[in-house]
Amino acid sequence: MSAPGAGPAPLVLALALDDADQRHLDELRRRHFPPERLRVGAHVTLFHALPGEELPAVLDAVREACRRPGFAVEVAGARSLGRGTALVLRSAELDALRADLAGRFTPWLTRQDAQRFSAHVTVQNFVSPAEARELLARLSAGFVPWTVRATGVQVHRYLGGPWEAVETVPLGRAPGEPVSRT
Incomplete structure (x- = not known):
């Protein structure tokens, strides 16, 4: 929902995970x-604010970009986020997916979305900086990297805090991977 006369709510794109x-x-x-x-669960934001009135074109671009197989992402x-803590993500495939979409969305990118992508x-x-430092120390102590599985791209409308799910576009299957019959 958006204020009367304000146009459709902006779109947020996030990576869908297993x-x-x-x-x-x-x-x-x-x-x-x-x-x-x-207000929302854990997420990997790909784009923070694409124009809501461009939803059909955004969905078309996401569907085209998702014609690649799912992939692993290293945690x-x-x-530190100063007043918070994040998990750092690394994946060449994620960077490529995000770059592909950014190229498709160039005319619509906000300053924030045009910056270098740093998946997290x-x-x-x-929280207070002290509380954030304490969690960072706890999470970092003996940290062992692990992987998560990217499965698609979620498209949401930003409703001033909460998000409204519009569609999750699945990543395609790997070449030679059998089609699921379930």
Whole structure:
């Protein structure tokens, strides 16, 4: 929803993850995010604000870009956000997907979305710097990288805090991968 005369709400694009990976990251976020500020689950934002009136063109571009196989993303460590903490993600495939989409969306990119992409999952935000440093130290102590599985791209409408799901576009299957008959 948007204010009368303001046009459709902006679109947020996020990486869709395997269900088990998503549940694990959601639990981390629930555990460490101030509950009164928690409006959405854990997410990997690809674009923060694409024009809502361009939804059909955005969906077409996402569908075209998602004609690539799903891929692994390394959770490589934790980093400070000043007043929060994030998990750092690394994946050449994720960078390529994001760059492909950015090229398609160039005329619509905000200053934030035109910046260098730095994939991460925010697990804590809106806390004191001391609280953020404490969580960063705990997450970093003995950190062992792991992988999550990218499965698609989620398109949402930004509703001033919460997001409204529009569509999740799945990534295609790998060459030679059999078609699921389920």
